[in-house]
Amino acid sequence: MNExxxxxxxxxxxxxxxxxxxxxxxxxxxxxxxxxxxxRDAVACHFESEDKPSIIRLHFVRDEVIAA
Structure with a gap:
């Protein structure tokens, strides 16, 4: 896994x-x-060093409610 x-x-x-x-x-x-x-800490704890991804991507999601 690379990412x-x-x-x-x-x-x-x-x-x-x-x-x-x-x-x-x-x-x-x-x-x-x-x-x-x-x-970073959670990824390091979850994967063995040889299986650890080299890239961590954070996708920010924001819900916004507006009047119609």
Missing amino acids: IIFVVEEAAEGGFIAKALGCSIYTEADDIEQLHANV
């Missing part, structure tokens, strides 16, 4: 929630810098 993709959403209570696509990896953080560190 792993995380879908990142804003948490209702503040901060961020990141979920990996195709893997059971989930992490949370209060800010972007902490999110980067937590995602």
